[in-house]
Amino acid sequence: MRGVWRDRKEQIMPAETMDELVSLCKRRGFIFQGSEIYGGLQGTYDYGPLGVELKNNLKAAWWRANVYERDDMEGLDASILTHRLVLHYSGHEATFADPLIDNRISKKRYRLDHLLKEQKPQVLEAVAEAMGLGDWDMTTLVAALMADPEKAAEAMTSAKVIDPANGAPGDWTPPRPFNMMFRTNIGPVVDEDSYGYLRPETAQGIFINFKNVLDSTARRLPFGIAQIGKAFRNEITPRNFIFRVREFEQMEIEFFVKPGTDEEWHQRWLETRLQWWEDQGIPRHQIHVLDVPKADLAHYSKRTFDLMYNFPTLGFEEIEGIANRSDYDLGSHTKAQSELNIQARVMENTDSTAKLAVQDPDTKAWFVPYVIEPSAGVDRGVLAVLSEAYTKEQLDSGEERIVLKLKPHLAPIKVAVIPLAKNKEEITSYARSLKARLQALGMGRVLYEDTGNIGKAYRRHDEVGTPFCLTVDYDTIGKSQDGSTTLKDTVTVRDRDTMMQERVHVSELAQYLLERLR
């Protein structure tokens, strides 16, 4: 074998800061700040030419594993704009809007109503008086405070509303309503009643289509519905690059099972999902499975496992939640609730037109299925995969090599075809035609690369994670220095991670690459 690169790698390091990764993402066209040319819009990011490939590849891997390679799954793509009643009965309207207030002294934040409930009656009386209220109760007091936040701040501070954290009067900020859901007007007339929401989770689209899918596919339990799509949350503090953002994408499965089998399925999905992340390059030992404490569970959850990936720059953070949502959701959205023996505590539904239940084939009794929900963040997945892949290597030559060691199936660019010399027409035309033939195989992005010299091209592609660089040289075109033609129609294939090269005949390239890019 000839031309094998032997520069030993000494140190291997991950990204030290998020900035380092952000910088690479911008420089190479993975991810840009949203609305950047107007100063940026907080909590939004745009995926560039390479970012969209990576993200699409991750979603495709998920869809393939969960839809194409299973016999118990259907796909769905529900609308983002959502009827207000969907999010009313789901419980989101009630749990996603909090009036919040801060104490400037202790730096603590409270829900206004919770804070007021902690106060002595005379303090509340003083607040009400300062707000000019005669008759009042807790509801009208909160309403009055929210109606005039500036005055509320003064009233609460001068009435010496106590901060439970330190037992001392606080210096209170104006209270602010905080609605986690984006409300939007629908239709030509802007009025109070013509609004809906941008969905805060894709899950609801699945629940409200449960009957449609059942009717159109003749599925029986257990089976699941998979969906990938955008969701929107008005996060208080978007932070950490694409980790916590206001517009993001979810990959969600709602897996419907018979009550009583839910705990077993919950465990099974936990294992399935851990294996999937491993297949995407996130090793099992870098994920901590958090059995979420009862007190921290979401309003719908019976039990939840959070998959916490050990981000090199952030520590352990959630990339997927696998929740046992019991019969809460279908129970919330179904009509005829009283006939269905629903276990979860649900709001009485007087609007739904569909029975979201199935019939036991033996007993003929109707019941509401339990739901196991593996819900993964696409953007968080992209960040995890990038973080895990980002590597700095110190080479023997003293130089630093930055390489994204992405799994080949996730790499934005699959193959770069490089002419050894770009001023030799025979070599460049061979390289161009080779590139065209490989491109036609449909393996993804295949590029002709002739920027700089060969070394630059390699390093450039290391940095964006291109698994294979093919180099067309003098041997390829039958003009070896020693006059032999034994290497005619072979190219060097350089491996991104090892930097090793081997010569492969062009007739074998398609198979060689396709095998390794899966």
Added chain:
RNA sequence: GCGGGAGUAGCUCAGUUGGCAGAGCGUCAGCCUUCCAAGCUGAAUGUCGCGGGUUCGAAUCCCGUCUCCCGCUCCA
């Protein structure tokens, strides 16, 4: 929302007391080059985050605002 830090070319960052907008890398073009950011020649790229103020004059001083990072807070 609080506290701290930052924002100047695609990236990393200089920019002195308020006095012509800079470097390295990258990018592009040409030359050269028989495999790991080699070399030579040339070129392009700036609302100095944005808006206002002070000043003869502002990247620099003041006010406001946006965005990012760190620590709190929040996180269905």
